[in-house]
Each structure stands twice: as structure tokens, then as C-alpha cells.
Amino acid sequence: MNDWTGLRRDERDVATWDIEVDVLVVGYGCAGVCAAIEAREAGAEVLILERAGGPGGTSINSGGFLYLGGGTALQKALGYDDSPENMFRYMMAACGPAPDEALIASYCEGSTAHFDWIVSHGVPYKESFFPGAHEPFHSDDGLVFSGSEHVHPFNEIAAPAPRGHAPQSVRDKGALFMNKLIAKAASVGVRAAYQSRVDSLVQASDGSVIGVVASTLEGEQRIRARKGVVLTAGGFIWNDEMLNRYAPLLTQCKHKVGTENDDGLGIRLGLAVGGEAIRMDAGDVSMAIFPPNSLRHGIFVNRYAQRFLNEDVYFGRAGETVLFHQEGRAYLVIDDEYFGRPESFPVEIAAVGETIAELEAELEFPKGALQQTVGFYNEHAARGEDPLFHKGNGYVTPIAKPPFGAIDLSTENLIYSAFTLGGLRVDASGRVQTASFESIPGLYGAGRTTSGIAKQGYSSGMSLGDGSFFGRAAGRHAAARRP
Amino acid sequence: MNDWTGLRRDERDVATWDIEVDVLVVGYGCAGVCAAIEAREAGAEVLILERAGGPGGTSINSGGFLYLGGGTALQKALGYDDSPENMFRYMMAACGPAPDEALIASYCEGSTAHFDWIVSHGVPYKESFFPGAHEPFHSDDGLVFSGSEHVHPFNEIAAPAPRGHAPQSVRDKGALFMNKLIAKAASVGVRAAYQSRVDSLVQASDGSVIGVVASTLEGEQRIRARKGVVLTAGGFIWNDEMLNRYAPLLTQCKHKVGTENDDGLGIRLGLAVGGEAIRMDAGDVSMAIFPPNSLRHGIFVNRYAQRFLNEDVYFGRAGETVLFHQEGRAYLVIDDEYFGRPESFPVEIAAVGETIAELEAELEFPKGALQQTVGFYNEHAARGEDPLFHKGNGYVTPIAKPPFGAIDLSTENLIYSAFTLGGLRVDASGRVQTASFESIPGLYGAGRTTSGIAKQGYSSGMSLGDGSFFGRAAGRHAAARRP
Numbered sequence: 001m002n003d004w005t006g007l008r009r010d011e012r013d014v015a016t017w018d019i020e021v022d023v024l025v026v027g028y029g030c031a032g033v034c035a036a037i038e039a040r041e042a043g044a045e046v047l048i049l050e051r052a053g054g055p056g057g058t059s060i061n062s063g064g065f066l067y068l069g070g071g072t073a074l075q076k077a078l079g080y081d082d083s084p085e086n087m088f089r090y091m092m093a094a095c096g097p098a099p100d101e102a103l104i105a106s107y108c109e110g111s112t113a114h115f116d117w118i119v120s121h122g123v124p125y126k127e128s129f130f131p132g133a134h135e136p137f138h139s140d141d142g143l144v145f146s147g148s149e150h151v152h153p154f155n156e157i158a159a160p161a162p163r164g165h166a167p168q169s170v171r172d173k174g175a176l177f178m179n180k181l182i183a184k185a186a187s188v189g190v191r192a193a194y195q196s197r198v199d200s201l202v203q204a205s206d207g208s209v210i211g212v213v214a215s216t217l218e219g220e221q222r223i224r225a226r227k228g229v230v231l232t233a234g235g236f237i238w239n240d241e242m243l244n245r246y247a248p249l250l251t252q253c254k255h256k257v258g259t260e261n262d263d264g265l266g267i268r269l270g271l272a273v274g275g276e277a278i279r280m281d282a283g284d285v286s287m288a289i290f291p292p293n294s295l296r297h298g299i300f301v302n303r304y305a306q307r308f309l310n311e312d313v314y315f316g317r318a319g320e321t322v323l324f325h326q327e328g329r330a331y332l333v334i335d336d337e338y339f340g341r342p343e344s345f346p347v348e349i350a351a352v353g354e355t356i357a358e359l360e361a362e363l364e365f366p367k368g369a370l371q372q373t374v375g376f377y378n379e380h381a382a383r384g385e386d387p388l389f390h391k392g393n394g395y396v397t398p399i400a401k402p403p404f405g406a407i408d409l410s411t412e413n414l415i416y417s418a419f420t421l422g423g424l425r426v427d428a429s430g431r432v433q434t435a436s437f438e439s440i441p442g443l444y445g446a447g448r449t450t451s452g453i454a455k456q457g458y459s460s461g462m463s464l465g466d467g468s469f470f471g472r473a474a475g476r477h478a479a480a481r482r483p
Numbered sequence: 484m485n486d487w488t489g490l491r492r493d494e495r496d497v498a499t500w501d502i503e504v505d506v507l508v509v510g511y512g513c514a515g516v517c518a519a520i521e522a523r524e525a526g527a528e529v530l531i532l533e534r535a536g537g538p539g540g541t542s543i544n545s546g547g548f549l550y551l552g553g554g555t556a557l558q559k560a561l562g563y564d565d566s567p568e569n570m571f572r573y574m575m576a577a578c579g580p581a582p583d584e585a586l587i588a589s590y591c592e593g594s595t596a597h598f599d600w601i602v603s604h605g606v607p608y609k610e611s612f613f614p615g616a617h618e619p620f621h622s623d624d625g626l627v628f629s630g631s632e633h634v635h636p637f638n639e640i641a642a643p644a645p646r647g648h649a650p651q652s653v654r655d656k657g658a659l660f661m662n663k664l665i666a667k668a669a670s671v672g673v674r675a676a677y678q679s680r681v682d683s684l685v686q687a688s689d690g691s692v693i694g695v696v697a698s699t700l701e702g703e704q705r706i707r708a709r710k711g712v713v714l715t716a717g718g719f720i721w722n723d724e725m726l727n728r729y730a731p732l733l734t735q736c737k738h739k740v741g742t743e744n745d746d747g748l749g750i751r752l753g754l755a756v757g758g759e760a761i762r763m764d765a766g767d768v769s770m771a772i773f774p775p776n777s778l779r780h781g782i783f784v785n786r787y788a789q790r791f792l793n794e795d796v797y798f799g800r801a802g803e804t805v806l807f808h809q810e811g812r813a814y815l816v817i818d819d820e821y822f823g824r825p826e827s828f829p830v831e832i833a834a835v836g837e838t839i840a841e842l843e844a845e846l847e848f849p850k851g852a853l854q855q856t857v858g859f860y861n862e863h864a865a866r867g868e869d870p871l872f873h874k875g876n877g878y879v880t881p882i883a884k885p886p887f888g889a890i891d892l893s894t895e896n897l898i899y900s901a902f903t904l905g906g907l908r909v910d911a912s913g914r915v916q917t918a919s920f921e922s923i924p925g926l927y928g929a930g931r932t933t934s935g936i937a938k939q940g941y942s943s944g945m946s947l948g949d950g951s952f953f954g955r956a957a958g959r960h961a962a963a964r965r966p
Contacts, residue, residue, distance in 0.1 A: 008757070010493065010688070098731030205493070242918070245761045245908065248581030248938075268918050272757060274491070278728045281764045304871050306789045325808045366863075366870035372855055380849075387849035388787050425728065435725070435751050 007272035009213055011204040017211065017224040021047040021191075023478045024212060024225035026198050026266060027233035029057025031447030031467035031474075033181045035230045035430075036190040037121065038475030044227060046189075046475075049196040049214055051233075051261045055182045056175075058234055058258045058419075058448075059464060064173025065146055066468065067461030069163040070108050072115040074143050077127045082161035084108040089158035090149055094457040106428035107453050107469055114469050115165060122180035126168040133293055133314075140168045147459025148314040152390035164461050177464065193217075198265070201229060201443070203273050208441035208483065228442045228478030230430070232471055233266030234258060235420035235448035237283075246280035246422065252328050252411040253285060253418035255345075258448075262419070266449035270424040274440055275432040278451045280422035284458035287319035287409060287416055288344040289332065295342070296395040298334030299377055300409070302326045305360070305369035307377065310391040316458045319416055328411035331363065333374065337401040345415040350408040359404045374399055421458065423450040430474025442483065444474035490755035492696055494687040500694065500707040504530045504674075506961045507695060507708035509681050509749060510716035512540025514930030514950035514957075516664045518713045518913075519673040520604065521958030527710060529958075531668075532679040532697055534716075534744045538665050539658075541717055541741045541902075541931075542947060547656025548629055549951065550944030552646040553591050555598040557626055560610045565644035567591040572641035573632055577940040589911035590936050590952055597952050598648060605663035609651040615776065623651045630942025631797040635873035647944050660947065676700075681748070684712065684926070686756045691924035691966065711925045711961030713913070715954055716749030717741060718903035718931035720766075729763035729905060735811050735894040736768060736901035738828075741931075745902070749932035753907040757923055758915040761934045763905035767941035770802035770892060770899055771827040772815065778825070779878040781817030782860055783892070785809045788843070788852035790860065793874040799941045802899055811894035814846065816857065820884040828898040833891040842887045857882055904941065906933040913957025925966065927957035 022044035025032045032048055033055070040046045050057075069075060070084035088108040092099055119125065130141035137144065146164025148154050169176040185192075196216040204210050211224040236242040237256045242264045244251060256262075267277050289295060296311045300318070308330070309321050322330045331350055341347075351362035360370035378398040380387055386396050408414060424432050424445045431439035432450075446452075447467030454462045505527035508515045515531055516538070523529045533540075552558060553567035571591040575582055602608065613624035620627065629647025631637050652659040668675075676699060683696040685705070694707040719725040720739045725747045727734060739745075750760050772778055779794045783801070791813070792804050805813045814833055824830075834845035843853035861881040863870055869879050891897060907915050907928045914922035915933075929935075930950030937945045 012495070013688070096731075098727055098734075205496070241920070244581055245759070248579075251581075264918075271754070271759075271918065274755060276728070276754075279764070281762070304790070307787070368859060368862075369871060372859060376851060376855060379851075388852060435747075435754065437724070 007200055007269055009200040009202045011202055011210060014202050014211070014213070014222055016222065018221045020224040020226065021045045022225070022227045023230065023475065024049065024223055025230045025232060027057060027231070028055040028192060029232060029234060029447060029467065030059035030178060030181070030464050031232035031471035032057070032230070033178070033185050034468040034471035035232060035446060035475035037181065037185050037188060038472040039479040040188045040190045042476060042479035044479040046191065047223070048190060048192040049198055050192060050194050051197045052259065053194050055192060056178050058262060059467070060175050060178040062174035062464060063460060064167045064177040065461030065464060066115070066118065066165040067146060067163050067459055067465040068111045068115045068165050069161055070111040072112045072165065074115065074125055074127065074165055075161065078129050078143055080161050081159065084111065086158050086161065087111065087163065090154055091453065093157045094148060094154055094459065095454045096457055097455065099453070099455050102428055104453050107466060110469065117472070118468065121184045123177055124168040125165060129162065133290060138170055140170050142166055142168060146461050148317050151312045151392065152310050198269065201269050201273050207274065209273055209443040225442065227481045227483065228444055230444040230446065230474045230478060231266040231270055231424065231432070231449045232445065232447045232467070233449050234262040235423060236264030236267060237262050237419045239263040247283055247420060249323055250283045250285070250418050250420065252323060253416035255415050255417040257417050257419040266445065267423050270432050270443065270445060270449070273443065274434050275443065276425045276435045277423055278425045279455050282421035282456045283418050284316055284421060285319035285323045285416055285418045286316050287322060287414065288315055289342040289347060289407065289409070289414070290315055291343050292340035294338040294340050295332060295334060297338035297397050298332045299399065301331050301333055301370065301373060303329045305365040305373050307373060307389055310386065310389040312391050312393045312395050314459055320456065322409060323411055323416065330409040332407040332409055333359065333399060333404065334407065335399045335401045335404050339405055348408040348413045349405055351406040353404050354402045356404055359406055363406055420448060421451065421454055421456065423448060426450045426470065428473060429477040430470045431477065442481070444478055446471035446474050490683055490752055492683040492685045494685055494693060497685050497696070497705055499705065501704045503707040503709065504528045505708070505710045506713065506958065507532065507706055508713045508715060510540060510714070511538040511675060512715060512717060512930060512950065513542035513661060513664070513947050514715035514954035515540070515713070516661070516668050517951040517954035518715060518929060518958035520664065520668050520671060521955040522962040523671045523673045525959060525962035527962040529673045530706070531673060531675040532681055533675060533677050534680045535742065536677050538675060539661050541745060542950070543658050543661040545657035545947060546943060547650050547660040548944030548947060549598070549601065549648040550629060550646050550942055550948040551594045551598045551648050552644055553594040555595045555648065557598065557608050557610065557648055558644065561612050561626055563644050564642065567594065569641050569644065570594065570646070573637055574936065576640045577631060577637055577942065578937045579940055580938065582936070582938050585911055586936050590949065593952065600955070601951065604667045606660055607651040608648060612645065615774070621653055623653050625649055625651060629944050631800050634795045634875065635793050681752065684752050684756050690757065692756055692926040708925065710964045710966065711927055713927040713929065713957045713961060714749040714753055714907065714915070714932045715928065715930045715950070716932050717745040718906060719747030719750060720745050720902045722746040730766055730903060732806055733766045733901050733903065735806060736899035738898050738900040740900050740902040749928065750906050753915050753926065753928060753932070756926065757917050758926065759908045759918045760906055761908045762938050765904035765939045766901050767799055767904060768802035768806045768899055768901045769799050770805060770897065771798055772825040772830060772890065772892070772897070773798055774826050775823035777821040777823050778815060778817060780821035780880050781815045782882065784814050784816055784853065784856060786812045788848040788856050790856060790872055793869065793872040795874050795876045795878050797942060803939065805892060806894055806899065813892040814889040815892055816842065816882060816887065816889050818882045818884045818887050822888055831891040831896045832888055834889040836887050837885045839887055842889055846889055903931060904934065904937055904939065906931060909933045909953065911956060912960040913953045914960065925964070927961055929954035929957050
């Protein structure tokens with residue numbers, strides 16, 4: 001079986017169908033369950049095929065956040081001002097380069113209604129704000145800053161508003177989120193088959209996708225989808241060969257966020273029938289040294305002993321910057337006052353010194369290079385200022401109390417967490433697009449099988465966010481389709 | 484006509500053929516002409532289809548360099564030591580991230596024989612070395628450093644050897660190169676048709692590509708290719724929509740290196756039959772402020788008044804670094820001793836000052852930031868040292884003689900030259916590959932339609948280099964094919 005004969009089958013080569021449904025959903029994560037519920041509630045017969053032994057995908061093990069705003073019920077209840085326009089400004093600035101304006105506009109406009117839909121479909125949120133930063137937290141608070149809204153330069157582009165909507169659970173927020181939606185799907189009559197892998201999309205001579213061929217527990221099944229096929233099969237962080245070809249820098253990240261089924265099959269199926277995959281180099285890259293947030297009093301320095309970023313940013317922005325723009329090498333220089341052990345992963349202390357000069361020598365920087373950087377920083381920090389990088393949020397204090405330390409932030413020695421952001425190009429209805437901006441009739445996609453709202457510049461909650469949002473859009477559009 | 488019904492046609496939908504040849508070449512640039520000559524010399528009937536009104540493509544207006552080494556006849560004649568292994572070390576370090584080892588190994592091993600082939604097919608080279616750097620030069624010298632072989636860090640990774648092989652012509656080196664090969668192609672019986680655009684590849688049910696449908700001066704023609712189709716149709720720098728989707732940062736570069744036919748059609752044709760396009764974000768980005776090379780005595784500083792690169796690098800490495808890693812913003816700070824007007828494009832002087840402090844204020848850097856950077860540089864430059872960035876080659880001198888100036892290197896205000904490096908994935912025989920590392924029978928590619936030896940980290944001569952080299956490989960393999 002070859003890609004060109006396998007991933008795509010011509011209608012003329014499929015004589016009979018074993019099963020017929022209206023909407024077939026490929027992959028049972030958050031995008032899939034939302035597509036399925038929406039299509040089913042619109043009256044369609046829906047079947048989800050999932051490769052794993054049960055539902056949930058990567059979403060069920062995720063942090064469970066939805067990145068939503070524009071004035072959601074939860075934002076309003078907690079007194080945070082936001083508007084679709086304000087959210088749009090943030091996302092267009094943060095989610096680039098060249099974020100998809102149409103997807104983001106649709107997402108921002110529909111965000112408040114989407115939150116209501118999620119709540120009405122069973123996911124509970126507590127009306128309380130978590131005052132820490134955007135890292136994983138262990139309380140059942142409902143709202144948190146989950147991106148870089150409140151830090152430079154974004155706090156000058158749009159009014160900062162917290163948009164991380166977290167299900168009401170101290171731990172396993174992703175499981176709560178998914179289990180509620182999975183239960184809902186079952187209750188409305190969505191059918192699901194597990195250990196079922198889609199091997200091929202079946203394409204008619206007019207280009208439309210009319211079904212799939214799948215390997216199931218009953219053997220090969222030819223399944224006709226009268227209205228549409230929705231690809232929600234995850235990204236490709238677990239496919240080393242695809243990573244090497246498309247996004248080689250991500251191979252430096254030791255923690256792959258996903259399941260083994262994030263091997264890009266959904267993307268490859270879409271490509272095989274003429275879909276277009278874009279921004280395949282992009283990824284979310286988290287440098288999870290926070291908490292403790294006290295470390296943000298330190299400074300990031302690159303391999304030239306220079307600062308390069310305000311240290312109060314979302315850890316994804318920090319990770320992206322080091323991996324993509326600093327050749328994967330950096331340190332965090334910190335004093336004894338604010339040092340603390342990172343909670344998520346072990347770290348290596350690259351150097352310790354009673355003076356910055358000692359630290360500098362131990363790190364093998366040229367004499368004076370680090371002293372100069374720290375001296376400039378301290379001079380302004382003594383006045384609470386950071387004129388070069390505009391760190392804020394109370395973290396600007398001189399690095400003054402010995403001993404001084406440098407935490408190794410290199411991708412070689414620190415565990416970076418990553419997943420892919422590139423994938424099939426879809427429109428705001430979730431329709432898979434060709435290179436000529438045409439929709440392939442009957443083919444939809446959502447979640448990390450697609451290139452979504454974050455082309456780069458990820459904030460927590462954007463994957464469950466666009467997966468659930470455009471999954472619903474796809475399910476709705478497919479259910480309404482009259483081929 | 485849609486992409487999914489247009490770019491690919493099923494064999495069953497093509498009843499008859501208007502023309503039959505052995506090898507059909509799509510695009511008449513350097514990759515195409517080399518594929519055609521090689522196939523023809525192996526006995527195949529060959530037809531080249533070209534969209535423009537005549538042959539040459541982008542190559543005919545190029546600098547005409549071939550990046551070759553490993554001990555070519557020209558290198559040897561001029562006393563430069565090189566070996567395939569040495570060349571391989573440089574390319575694996577420079578042409579990344581994650582360059583294609585198989586392509587590069589084949590290229591390095593075959594490089595000396597390829598030079599002989601080019602010479603034997605009519606292109607003249609003078610046995611003389613151009614001692615300047617790697618920018619366009621107006622002499623008829625044959626050999627030049629055309630990359631970053633002789634600068635940090637590459638001069639520590641591999642023994643520096645000049646590898647830019649320039650045809651013997653004071654000007655219009657690309658035209659000389661192409662015209663000699665075009666004449667050769669005609670003399671061996673390669674046929675060509677102009678104003679002929681391939682609209683579709685015709686694919687058999689076993690996946691093999693068996694011909695094309697083209698719009699020609701005689702109307703639509705169905706052309707059977709008994710042995711193979713070779714896609715050598717250029718990149719996509721002239722397709723703004725593709726750039727926006729795949730390589731949005733390249734849209735910042737005001738000078739598009741290519742012709743209007745570099746609209747990605749070759750890539751899209753390959754995708755339509757199951758080929759894989761990789762590294763679509765990559766590009767060659769030249770910041771052509773050199774010559775005069777005296778400017779290399781200055782220092783690049785980023786928007787934080789920090790240095791970020793040794794200023795003796797190839798101008799492509801400088802351009803890539805600013806565009807991809809410095810948000811497209813930088814300055815060159817230079818003193819009166821070494822200032823000179825860039826010869827290629829007009830530049831804006833962002834600031835002038837009698838002191839560095841004045842320059843700093845005019846550039847709106849925080850007080851002390853630029854003074855500190857220049858101070859550190861000058862302190863070491865006084866001893867001829869550059870401990871942070873390792874500039875060398877005689878360019879390390881203090882920035883000391885007033886007035887001081889800052890040339891604006893931002894992509895907004897300086898003309899950057901760019902072309903795309905992403906494209907179809909091929910093997911060392913030029914066979915177009917699927918996502919599963921299978922070859923599509925009968926389909927070949929070379930040149931900027933493909934992702935070649937430089938995934939990034941371009942050096943001058945790599946495009947004519949890999950286009951001509953793998954074009955030949957494709958023509959050879961196709962001619963020998965027995966479907």
C-alpha cells in the first residue's frame with residue numbers, strides 16, 4: 001500500500017459500502033467530540049472513529065483550558081472587561097507571524113456564545129480568578145491569565161484581560177472537560193468505534209470526499225459519509241520523520257505533548273485529496289521553569305550574555321524565543337533572594353558564584369560581558385525600570401544578593417514541552433481548503449490536524465479553544481450540507 | 484476548474500494523447516536544461532515546456548555561480564585544497580536546520596564530476612580567484628568565496644575553501660551560463676515549446692505519472708511522457724498568496740528574485756499527485772549592503788542596541804538572521820573612517836552623531852545601551868579581538884573616528900532580496916517523494932520547485948548548483964526508466 005494509492009481512493013475503486021452515516025468524524029479528542037455533538041444535534045447520524053481503545057485523545061490529558069474572551073459570562077461575573085475587538089487585537093499581535101484574520105475574527109466574535117455552549121453541554125466553571133500566572137495550577141479557580149496579555153508589548157496593544165477558562169477541578173481539568181462532553185455525545189446519540197483507523201479517504205470524480213476506508217475490529221470497512229468527513233485526528237508531534245522534514249527544531253523538545261496517534265495521519269489524509277497544509281514549521285514550545293514565579297525576578301541571557309526577552313512572559317513565548325531565535329541556548333541568572341526550584345521538571349544549575357564576575361567566568365562568557373548586562377539591568381531595576389525589555393508585574397528588582405546562580409535553559413539540558421501547530425488549512429466553517437482557496441466538498445477539519453488560530457505565539461487554551469470552536473463549526477456545516 | 488479536478492487528472496479521464504515523448508521537462512531554467520540534456524544524451528526523446536516566450540527562467544538573470552567543491556579542476560588549478568568530506572562538513576553545518584544528508588552527500592561526492600560536465604557542455608571558467616567577498620562582482624574571475632566558509636563558526640568546522648564557480652564573463656554571468664547550455668540542448672536535439680503551461684499531471688491508477696495536459700499555442704495538448712515528467716518550474720516567490728500562507732516573513736523582502744512564473748505551479752502540481760512539499764517557510768534572504776566591504780568594520784546592532792552576528796558573514800546569512808531572528812529590524816553602526824555608500828541598493832541613514840551617545844539618543848535607545856555595546860566591542864577591537872562574535876578577516880577595528888552613523892537595516896527601509904527554498908521533497912535521483920518516503924513513479928523534480936541542498940543557510944551558487952546537479956540526476960534516471 002502506497003500513499004498515492006492508499007491515502008486516497010477513487011470512488012470508482014470502491015464498489016460497495018459496509019456502513020453509511022451522515023457525518024463521519026475521524027478522531028475522538030475535543031475537536032471531534034464537539035463536531036459530533038453539533039452535527040448530531042442538527043439531526044445528523046454521526047459516527048466517530050478513534051484509533052485508540054477509548055475516547056479522549058490528547059485533550060483528555062491536557063490542562064483543560066479554553067482560551068475564550070470578548071466578554072464571556074465568566075469574565076463578566078468576575079468583573080473583567082473584554083470585547084471581541086480587544087481580543088482580536090491581542091490575537092492578531094500575538095498569534096503570528098501572519099495569523100489568519102478570518103479564523104481569528106470568527107473566533108473572537110463567537111467566543112462568548114461558545115463558552116455558553118460549553119457550559120450548557122455540561123462543563124462546570126467556578127466563578128473565581130486564579131491570581132498567579134499562566135502555568136498549570138492546582139486549584140479549581142475558573143479564570144486565569146493564560147497568555148501574554150498583561151506583559152509587554154501586548155499590554156500596550158490591547159487591554160489585558162484574562163482569557164484562560166479552566167474547568168472546575170483541582171486536578172485533571174482536561175479529563176473533566178472531555179468526560180463531560182463525551183457523556184453528552186453519548187446521551188445525544190453519537191456513535192463511536194474504537195481501535196478503528198482510517199486508511200483512506202474516498203474521493204468522487206467531482207473532487208468531493210464521500211467516505212473512508214478504515215481498519216476496524218471487524219476488518220476493513222468501507223464507510224460512506226453522506227454529508228461529510230471531519231478530520232480531527234491531532235497533530236504530528238509523535239511522528240519523528242514528519243518532524244524532521246517539516247519542523248526539525250521541535251525535535252529538540254524532549255516532552256512531546258500528545259499521544260502516539262499524533263502522527264499526522266489526519267494531515268496526510270487531507271493532503272492526499274488535494275488539501276493544503278500550511279505553517280508546518282510552527283509549534284507550541286513551553287519552557288516550563290515557572291512556577292515558582294519568583295524566578296521571574298531573574299534575567300534570561302543568551303549565549304552572548306545578553307538579555308533577549310521580558311521574563312514575565314507566558315512560558316510558551318519564552319520557549320519559542322529560545323528554541324526558534326536563540327539556537328536553543330540560554331540561561332536564567334538569579335540571585336539568592338529569589339531562587340527557587342522549578343516545580344515542573346528538574347533543572348541543571350549551570351553555574352554558581354559569589355559575584356557576577358565569578359558566574360560569568362564559570363559560564364565561560366568573555367570577561368565583562370555578563371557583568372555589563374547585569375550592571376545595566378540593576379542600574380535601572382533599582383528604580384523599578386526595565387527600559388530595554390519592559391518587564392513589569394512587580395518582577396523588576398536588582399540581582400543583588402549572593403550567591404548568584406545560572407539555570408541552564410538550553411533545550412539540551414532542560415525539558416521543553418512541544419506540540420505541532422501546523423496542519424491543514426481550513427476556513428471558518430472548518431472546510432479543508434486547496435492551494436487555490438477552494439473548499440474540498442465534504443471534507444472538514446479542526447484541532448491540531450489543522451493550522452488554526454495560533455500560527456505561532458500560542459497561549460494556553462488555544463488548542464482546546466479552536467478545536468472545540470471550529471469542530472462545532474465543521475459539524476454544523478457538514479450536517480447542513482445537501483450534496 | 485478546481486485544484487482537485489484540475490492539477491491532477493485520472494488516466495481514465497484522458498482518452499487520447501496529442502503528443503508522445505519519452506521525457507517531458509516542465510520549465511526551461513538551469514534545472515530543466517540539465518535534465519533535458521542528460522536525458523537526451525541517454526537516448527531519450529525530450530520535450531521542454533516553458534511558460535515564458537523563451538528559455539532561461541530565473542537562471543538566465545542570476546549571478547551564474549555554481550556552488551561546487553570537493554576538489555574541482557578549478558579549485559585545484561588555483562591551489563585550493565578541498566575534499567568531498569570537507570565540503571560535506573560545511574554544508575551540514577551551514578544548510579540547516581536539519582539539512583538533507585542524503586542529498587548533500589550525493590552533491591558533495593558528485594561535485595567535481597559535475598563541474599567537468601558543465602565545462603564539457605560549453606560553460607567557460609577562467610583560472611583566476613576573485614579576492615573580495617561573496618557579493619556580485621564585476622570581473623571575469625572564476626572562483627570566489629560565495630558563502631560563509633571563511634568566517635566563524637564555519638571556519639572552525641571545516642577548512643575554508645572557495646566554492647563559488649563563476650562563468651568567465653564580466654557581467655551577465657547567468658546569461659552566459661544558460662546560453663551555453665541552451666545551445667548545447669538544441670544541438671543534441673532537445674525540443675522546446677514556449678508559451679506552454681502545464682495545467683495537470685495525468686496519473687495512472689497505480690499512482691504513476693504518465694503525462695500532462697498543457698495549454699499551448701496550439702490549444703490544449705495531452706502529452707504522454709513514456710518515461711517521466713520532470714518538474715523544474717521554479718519556486719513561489721512571485722505568488723503572494725502562497726507566501727502569505729507558507730512563508731509570511733518573506734513578504735517583507737521588497738526584491739523578489741525570480742520571474743513572474745515563480746508562482747509555485749510546479750510545487751502545486753507535485754502536491755496534487757501525492758508529493759510532499761517541505762520546509763516551505765525557508766528562503767534565501769540577502770541583505771545586500773556590501774560592497775563596499777569597508778562597512779564590515781562596523782557592527783550590526785538589533786533593536787536592543789546589542790550585537791548579534793559577526794559582520795564578516797555572507798550577506799545571505801546576515802539577511803536571514805535579521806529577518807527570521809531579529810524581527811526584521813537592525814542597524815549598522817559605523818564610523819567615518821570606514822563609512823561608504825552601499826553599491827547595490829539605496830539605504831537610509833537612521834542617525835548621525837559626533838559621539839556614540841548622540842547616535843544612541845537619536846536612535847532612541849535607552850541611555851547607555853549602545854555606548855555599552857560599542858565600548859565593549861572597542862575595548863577588544865583595540866587588540867584585534869572579538870570574543871563574543873568572532874568577526875575576523877581584518878575587519879575588527881575600533882569604532883573611533885567621528886562622526887558616527889547608523890544605517891537602517893530594517894526590512895521596512897532597506898531592500899532585501901529573497902527567493903523561496905521550500906518545495907517538493909526529492910531523493911538523490913530527483914524522484915518526487917510522498918509523505919511515506921516512497922517515490923511517485925514517473926515524477927521527478929529539481930531546482931527551486933524542490934527543497935534542495937539548502938534548507939536554510941544559503942550560499943551563492945547553491946540554486947544553480949543543486950538545480951543543475953539534481954536536474955541531471957532526474958534526467959538520467961527518467962531516461963533509464965522502463966515503466
